[in-house]
Amino acid sequence: MMKASFKAKFEPEKxxxxxxxxxxxxxxxxxxxxxxxxxxNGPSLNGLALAVEKPGFFIIDYNVPKNDLRFQFMNTIRVAEKPLNLTYIHSKGDERTILDGSLVIDSANKVSVNHMFGTANTKFKYTYLHGGLTTFEPIYDLGKNTWDFALSRRVFGDDVFRATYQTSSKNLGLEWSRSSKINGSVKISASVNLAEERKLPKLCAETTWDFEM
Incomplete structure (x- = not known):
């Protein structure tokens, strides 16, 4: 089976x-x-990417114009009878290696850690799902010693409202998204930096259609 998707992104500038x-x-x-x-301006290799994936095991991405390879390996192990999902990512071009782990405590609670090797860039995230509809995510950045927060709420089945706040940059974001197998998905977001004198919001709209052939 062949699947295709088309994605369009619109911003005031581009x-x-x-x-x-x-x-x-x-x-x-x-x-x-x-x-x-x-x-x-005519067919070219700009923006062309190729990938091979074995779902649940690995993904190999190749950026053709940059001649850059990205490896991603996934595995799940059991810790105290709880699933620990591990993801190892290595980008050859910038020699960046990331290890991401998430421990699923139960259907409502999950703890995640993301670390970039060779740096102090380590983030801890706790995800709490309340009533199957509201998700609260506090995120602690060890390298910056700062907190980020995200709150999302599912309404009307397919609609999700999400709010984020980054304490280090004082950036506040709001987002509405809808996903449908029939009509595709759409996302509208706005962000504003509360530290700027002129607090002008940045707007963005995205839409994606999936097809089976």
């Missing part, structure tokens, strides 16, 4: 589009992605 085609090849998925930079 607009961008992207398309992805995925093909199932046994236990593997093959993907090719392009952006508007690939076709503007």
């Amino acid at each position: 607009a961008a589009t992207a398309a992805t085609v995925a093909v199932n090849a046994g236990d593997f998925k093959l993907r090719a992605s392009i952006t508007d930079a690939t076709v503007v």
Whole structure:
């Protein structure tokens, strides 16, 4: 089976589009992605990316114009009978390696840690799902010694409202998203920096359509 998706992103300063085609090849998925930079001013390799994925095990991404490889390996182990999901990511181009782990305590509680090797960039996140509809996520950045907060609420089944606040940058974000298998997904977001004198919001709208062929 072949699946395709088309994504459009609109901002007051610019607009961008992207398309992805995925093909199932046994236990593997093959993907090719392009952006508007690939076709503007004639076909080119700009914005072209290729990927091989074995769901739940690994993803290998290749950025064609940058000649850059990105490896991602996933595994799940049991800790005190609880699933610990581990993800190892290495980008060859910038020699950046990240280890991400999330321990699922129960259906409402999850603890996550994200660490970039060779740096003090370590983040701890606690996720609490209340009543199956409201999610609260405090995030502590060890390197910056700062807190970030996120609060989301699912309404009307397909709609999600989300608010975020970054204490280090004093950036406040609001987002509304809707996901539907029939009509695709749409997301509208606004962010404002409370530290700036002119608190002008930055607006962004995204929409994605998925197709099966």
